[in-house]
Amino acid sequence: MSGELRRNEDTDLELEKLEAAVEAVLFAMGDAVEVDKIAAAIGHDTDTTRRLVHQMMDRYNSRAGGMEIIELEDSFQLCTRKEYYDALIRVAKQPKKYSLTDVQLEVLSVVAYRQPVTRQEIEKIRGVNSDHALNRLVEYGLVQEAGRMDAPGRPILFGTTEEFLRNFGVRSTEDLPSVQPEVAEEMKNEAEEEVQLKLNL
Amino acid sequence: MSGELRRNEDTDLELEKLEAAVEAVLFAMGDAVEVDKIAAAIGHDTDTTRRLVHQMMDRYNSRAGGMEIIELEDSFQLCTRKEYYDALIRVAKQPKKYSLTDVQLEVLSVVAYRQPVTRQEIEKIRGVNSDHALNRLVEYGLVQEAGRMDAPGRPILFGTTEEFLRNFGVRSTEDLPSVQPEVAEEMKNEAEEEVQLKLNL
C-alpha cells in the first residue's frame, strides 16, 4: 500500500531506487509491461506500483527527456517522445556507406564459384566459420538459399541471386567459372614465378 | 547582462533538447550507435557530440536511474544499471549468457591482448592447438576475422568484437584490464631475486 512507501525514513532514497528499478524493467522488457509484472519485479502490490508509475510519468513529462511512459490498459510502456522522431529519421536517412568487407568478398567468391554450396563447405574451404558474412550477403540480396542438399540433415544450399548477376553483368552462373583471359594469364605467371622460386631455393 | 543570461538560458534549453534527442536515438536504436550517427541526428560535429554524450553519462550516473550509457569503441549504447539485475531477473528473460570453458577464456585472452593475431601465434603462446576453442569463439561472435596477415599463405588474423567488449564490460581494446598489480609485483620480485642470486655468485 501507499503506507508502505512512506514508512521508511529514507522515503526519497527508497522511492528513487524503486523508480529506477521500474525504469530498468520497462527499458529491458521493451513492449508494454503489465502492472503485475512490474509489481513482482519491485516486490510491491499493484496499486502501489501503479501509483508509483503514474508519479514517474509526471516526472518524465516535466524533465522532457527523450522518452516517455505511456499507459495502455493495464500495462505501461517506455517509448520515444514523438518530438524526437526527426532526430531518429536523420539517423535512418543518414547515407550509409555500403561496401563489402574482405571476409564478405571471400565468402561471396566461394558462393559464386562453388554454388550451390552449404555453410559447411564454405567453412571447410575458408578454414573458419563464415556464417556472419554469409548472413550479411543474404541480407544484401547478393546470395540466397538455393534448395537443400540431398544429404543427412538436408543442409541449406546457397547460390548467388539475380541481383548479383545483374551487378556483375553476367547472364547466368554458368558464365562464372570461365576464367577471363587476363586472369588466366596472371595465374600462369604466378605459377611460373612460384616454380622459379622453388628452383632457386 | 540580461542578454547574456538569456543566451545562457537558451543554451541550457538547447542542451536539454540535444540530450533528449540523443536519449531518444539511443533508446530507439537499441544497439550500439556510432558517434557519427548520433552527430548526424543532432546536427553537430562528432567531437561536440562525444563531449555531449560523456556529459550525459555523468548525469545518468549521478541521477542513478534504471539505465546507463556505455561506450564501446566509437559507439554508445543504453543498458540497464547492473544493480537492478535482481529486480529484473524476477520478470525478464536472462540476457544472453556465455558459459565459456577455461580453454576458450584463455584463447579469448590471447586474442584480446594480442590482436590482430593468427591461429599459429595463439598455438605458439599456448603450446597447444587452439583451433577448436577459437572456432567456437568465432561462432559465439566474441571473436571475428580481422583481415589477413601480410605473410606467406596470408593467414587469417583474429580480433575481438563489439559483442566481446559489451559482454566483458570493456570500453575499448585499450581499456582491457591490465596485469593485476600483485602478479606484476610477484614477477618483479622474482626477477629481482634472480638478479640478487647472480650478484652473489
Added chain:
Amino acid sequence: MALSVKLDNFEGPLDLLLHLIDINKFNIFDIPIVEITDQYMEYIKNMENRDLNTMSEFLVMAATLLEIKARMLLPVEVDEEGEEVDPREELVRKLLEYKMYKYMAAELKDRMVVAERAFYRGPAIPDEVAAYEQPLDIEELVGDLTLSRLNQIFQNVIRRQNEKIDPIRSRFGRIEQEEISLDEKIIEIREYVAGHESFCFSGLLERQKGRIQVIVTFLAVLELMKTGEIQAVQDHPFGDIRIRRVS
C-alpha cells in the same frame, strides 16, 4: 611423489609445467630442470591412452626439457656479447607469457560475471521512422568490384586451402597410423637388450626415424632404467652413454 592430478585437467604442456612449478614452489626464474623433467616424464607416462595429436604436444615439450637438461650439463654457453646463456631462458619466457594470459583469462571471467548483470534491448524504431529506411544501394555495395577480381579472390582462397596442410601436423597424422606407443617401444628395447648385453645409446637413437620416435625411445630407456632392467653408464664426461643389461 604422489600424482593426484589427472593429466586431462591440463590444457597443454605449458599448463602442466606451471602446475609443477606451483606445487613444488619452484622459482620460475630458476627452475630445477632435473626435478621438473623427472616429474613431467612421470605425468606423460600416464598419457598413453590419449590420442597422439594431443600427446605429441606434450612430447615436444618433453624433448625440449631433455634438451635443456642436456645443455645444463654442458659447459656454460656464451652469446656474442660474452653474456652467459641460460638454456632455460626461452622456456621461462614462454612460461611467463603463458602465465600472464592465464591471469588475464581469470580477470576477464570476473569482468564477464559483472557485465552479464546488464540488460540490453533490441531496436524499437517507431513505424513512422522505420518507413524512412534508406533502400540498400547494391551498386554502391558492389562498387568497382569486377568479376575477374572476384575470381582472383576465389583463386586465393582455394590456394590457401591447399597450402593449409601444415607439414608438421600432417606428419603427426602419419605417426598416428604407425601407432608407436611407449609400451611397444619398451618391449622393442627389452628384446634388443636381451640380445645385446651392452650397446651404444646414441646408436640406438640414430636408428629411430623421426623426432617422435626418438622421444618415445628416450622415454622407454628412462622407464627401463627406472624399473632396473637396464643401466646407463658414461665412462667420462660428454662421452658416449652405454646401455647395459642388468642381470
